[in-house]
Amino acid sequence: MKKLMEDLFQHIIPVNEGYDYLFSDLVYVPIYETSLLVTKRTIMPISLVEEKVLQLIDVGVYQIDEIAQILGLERKLLDVTLADLYSKNLVMVSTNSCKMMTAGREALNNLNRTEKKQDILKNVCLDGILGNIIDSSAYELLNNVRDNDGKLKPIIPIGEVKYYIEQFKRISQIFDEENILYFSEGVQPVKEELLKIDKVDSTFVKYIKIPIHIYVSSNGLDIDIVQVSNKHKELLELYKDYIIEQINNKKVLKNHFKYRRINQQGYEGEILEEKSGLYDELKKIHFTKNKKGIDYTLITDEVFNDRKLMDGEYRDILKYIVSQSSDVDLYVDNLDDWAFDSQFTAALTENMGKSNLSIYYAQSNNIKAAKKQIEWNFKGGCKCVEKDKKCFFCWKTESYLLYGVPKLRNVIDDNTTCLCMSYYLRINA
DSSP states (O other): OHHHHHHHHHHSOOOOTTEEEEEEEEEEEEEEEEEEEEEEEEEEEOOHHHHHHHHHHHTTOOBHHHHHHHHTOOHHHHHHHHHHHHHTTSEEEOSSBEEEOHHHHHHHHHTEEEEEEEEEEEEEEEETTTOOEEOGGGSOEESOOOOGGGBOOOSSOTTOTHHHHTTHHHHHHHHHHHTOOOOBTTBOOOEEEEEEEEEEEEEEEEEEEEEEEEEEETTSOOEEEEESSGGGHHHHHHHHHHHHHHHHTTSSSGGGGSOOOOOTTOOSOOOOOBOTTHHHHHHHHHHOSOGGGOOHHHHHHHHSSSEEOOTTOHHHHHHHHHHTOSEEEEEEEEHHHHHTOHHHHHHHHHHOTTOEEEEEEEEOSOHHHHHHHHHHHOTTOEEEEEOOOSOSEEEEOSSEEEEEEEEEEEOSSTTOEEEEEEEEEEEOO
């Protein structure tokens, strides 16, 4: 019971002054995990043999046989070194003589040589909304998101190299971090420098998840959002205006604003009042340090009583009452409205456990499709029976009734509505 009371307090939806709560959901920020084709400069040390050969050429020893004799090398071994120096444009080689190139003199002076070449720089992450290069290690990036309704529509087009070129300094830092130099005794490290970004080689879209609460103005149509967890506060501040704009333009979370038919004559279910002072009691328990001295009997009697639930209580109360019952009945008005609701079908899997579920529906537009959808999402198995109980949405167990009463609320504009649910708990006498 201690855990339940803690969960109830933690999940109660915060009051947003001047706004009414609508629903909670997830939005996903698109992040482009990109591989870039880049040009880099590589500074590589020359070998000791290469150094000595260049030194001899520099002082006027051009004959290959003479160089081999001075160094005590077989001609075949020296030919290999000269061929390597030639391929690096450090010397020119003829039948039995060689000549220093400008790059060879620079290599001799610096004891290294410079080479430009193309390479692939992986794991560069670009924010698809703001266009910023981000540190992917700071976020939990999701590879696959099934819920397309929660995906924010990107503003930055995929594959545009200019967004990366504009942030060359930041990408150079990523390049340097990928090529950290490790010094070993007696070994000169290879140094690399990013010169330019040539093109986007490949892009894979990932997502950052942000759980949010959505509200509507108490005396208007304006939408507002609040983060579910404080750990997402700074993240939401970055994207808040863009999320609200996309909600208003029906680009994200649009399923919540689809037309829903409700019976204008109303549904069965007594309209109860919230339990006065219950939130304060849950808060007091939460902040009490010595929880061993708490008598949970009193607060349990308050929670499991005839009352209107506070916003955010529904899921925890449902989970508890189902866990206490072997048989659960669910009464709905239109089965299709729930069968194709991903949050509802997820709740079945999460809460049913070993309980036997029976669903009674008043109507269905396509009962075969609705049953198939429920069976596909909910593997626990249930029976669906046509039976009108004048309920919009009601869970029934041996001990409790947990039901929802719907209301259509105008949001965004005069032609858009959102289905708002008030939940009530009653002792099943």
